[in-house]
Amino acid sequence: MTNQWPVTDLDAVQRMRVLASALPGGGFARLHIDAPVERVWAYIADLERSIPELIGFIRRFELLGDGTAVARGPVRNRGRFDVELRDGWCVMQDRFVVGGFAAAADGDGTLLAVCGAVRTPGLRRIVPLVLGRRTLVGVLERVRRATA
Amino acid sequence: MSRLLDELTPYVGRLCAPIALADGPDAAQEALIAVFQNLASLREPAALYGWVRRIAVREAVRVAQRSARQQPAELAELPVPGSAELAVDVRDVLNRLSPEHRAILMLREVEGLDERAAAEVLAVSAGTAKSRLSRAKAAFRKAWES
Numbered sequence: 697m698t699n700q701w702p703v704t705d706l707d708a709v710q711r712m713r714v715l716a717s718a719l720p721g722g723g724f725a726r727l728h729i730d731a732p733v734e735r736v737w738a739y740i741a742d743l744e745r746s747i748p749e750l751i752g753f754i755r756r757f758e759l760l761g762d763g764t765a766v767a768r769g770p771v772r773n774r775g776r777f778d779v780e781l782r783d784g785w786c787v788m789q790d791r792f793v794v795g796g797f798a799a800a801a802d803g804d805g806t807l808l809a810v811c812g813a814v815r816t817p818g819l820r821r822i823v824p825l826v827l828g829r830r831t832l833v834g835v836l837e838r839v840r841r842a843t844a
Numbered sequence: 845m846s847r848l849l850d851e852l853t854p855y856v857g858r859l860c861a862p863i864a865l866a867d868g869p870d871a872a873q874e875a876l877i878a879v880f881q882n883l884a885s886l887r888e889p890a891a892l893y894g895w896v897r898r899i900a901v902r903e904a905v906r907v908a909q910r911s912a913r914q915q916p917a918e919l920a921e922l923p924v925p926g927s928a929e930l931a932v933d934v935r936d937v938l939n940r941l942s943p944e945h946r947a948i949l950m951l952r953e954v955e956g957l958d959e960r961a962a963a964e965v966l967a968v969s970a971g972t973a974k975s976r977l978s979r980a981k982a983a984f985r986k987a988w989e990s
């Protein structure tokens with residue numbers, strides 16, 4: 697009988713909004729992109745290319761094949777990220793930061809969301825610089841240009 | 845945290861949809877935000893689902909009340925749980941009820957709670973829960989007969 701009752705689900709962007717709300721000092725932004733979700737997600741999911749193009753403090757992003765990746769920064773600093781990647785959803789985190797992308801079809805285009813947060817309380821003062829809303833919107837604008 | 849989100853989202857969606865109807869996704873998102881922002885206050889992990897249920901149902905009622913779409917009706921008697929009559933379009937009948945009545949009905953029919961437990965979830969007295977359920981049943985009956 698209960699299967700007669702209405703049910704609802706959240707798309708990946710709505711889920712990302714929830715996740716961002718749970719990250720202390722986290723930022724969240726979303727943007728409509730006039731490109732099909734398949735094209736947008738194909739770009740994002742190619743993490744070794746997209747992450748260095750999109751995230752200013754990462755110069756190289758190398759997937760290791762075991763659900764982790766090594767990121768290298770501009771001053772040879774490196775971090776090992778756990779990567780959860782599936783269709784329309786990607787969350788990456790190391791000891792210091794966590795961030796992710798989510799995409800859902802939005803008419804003929806795509807609603808793309810990004811979130812980011814610093815996991816170490818002592819580093820939260822730098823959040824507006826590296827993961828503030830303006831920075832995140834800038835990331836989404838770069839995806840828009842890359843998938844135009 | 846991402847895994848917990850995957851685990852809780854379908855459950856919260858099942859609770860919110862019968863109450864908030866078209867606003868179900870908004871209600872589910874608001875409920876999950878409230879859940880994740882207050883996770884630290886959950887002292888007993890075993891009580892997770894009951895705690896989430898309380899938040900989700902109250903949030904769904906709040907979102908549904910905010911919406912101008914609600915069209916409460918007055919109606920006669922709900923069929924017993926599991927009866928064939930419930931095979932009618934439940935959504936159509938729910939549309940005619942107020943959010944509070946949808947909430948009590950969902951807690952009874954989907955969650956299988958008794959009146960006392962449902963009253964606790966909704967933060968109302970047992971008497972209020974009983975009277976809402978009775979009116980919801982009446983509404984259901986009238987909807988079928990109309």
